[in-house]
Amino acid sequence: MRPHHSKFVIILFALIVAIVGCKNEATDTSNTTEEASNDVAKEQGQAFIEGDVSTPNVLQIAMNSPDHTTLVAAVKAADLENALVNAGPLMVFAPTNAAFEALPAGTVEDLLKPENKQKLARILKHHVTAGNYDKDFLKNFKKLGQADDTNTTVEVKGDDVFVGGAKIIASIKAGNGIVHVVDKVILPSSE
Numbered sequence: 001m002r003p004h005h006s007k008f009v010i011i012l013f014a015l016i017v018a019i020v021g022c023k024n025e026a027t028d029t030s031n032t033t034e035e036a037s038n039d040v041a042k043e044q045g046q047a048f049i050e051g052d053v054s055t056p057n058v059l060q061i062a063m064n065s066p067d068h069t070t071l072v073a074a075v076k077a078a079d080l081e082n083a084l085v086n087a088g089p090l091m092v093f094a095p096t097n098a099a100f101e102a103l104p105a106g107t108v109e110d111l112l113k114p115e116n117k118q119k120l121a122r123i124l125k126h127h128v129t130a131g132n133y134d135k136d137f138l139k140n141f142k143k144l145g146q147a148d149d150t151n152t153t154v155e156v157k158g159d160d161v162f163v164g165g166a167k168i169i170a171s172i173k174a175g176n177g178i179v180h181v182v183d184k185v186i187l188p189s190s191e
Contacts, residue, residue, distance in 0.1 A: 095182050
């Protein structure tokens with residue numbers, strides 16, 4: 001074999017090995033790629049973008065609270081994550097886990113079923129209103145227009161503020177509004 005042909009054969013052999021190696025590598029990762037794309041499909045949108053220095057939004061506050069795991073599960077079941085991270089401002093009245101536990105037995109489990117997604121979304125939207133008002137400023141209101149296109153009452157008893165019968169027990173400023181922690185689930189009047 002001439003030297004020129006032997007170089008050609010070596011280069012051709014190297015290319016074939018490289019191509020076969022790349023093809024095998026792509027085949028080996030197909031399951032991993034498919035699993036990763038399924039995970040990405042479930043968690044798309046603004047709700048899943050994390051910032052290192054930004055003030056947490058209302059959803060991130062709830063997700064980082066051990067007292068709001070039921071609320072977060074309900075928000076996810078209703079596919080409302082992205083609604084809670086928009087620019088707002090939003091006021092979210094966030095029932096604690098204890099507030100959900102106070103509902104009649106089986107209520108939460110029933111609402112989390114896929115066939116009840118719209119009903120759950122309506123109840124959750126009844127806990128959200130436009131604005132960024134602290135507890136003291138809310139004392140100036142008699143009613144609030146909720147995201148489910150209904151109104152809920154605001155009552156003041158001494159220093160306490162009740163929204164839809166739920167007492168505000170804490171308030172946390174968010175990057176896109178405020179989270180008012182409440183002691184009851186606020187149900188729309190028809191629920």
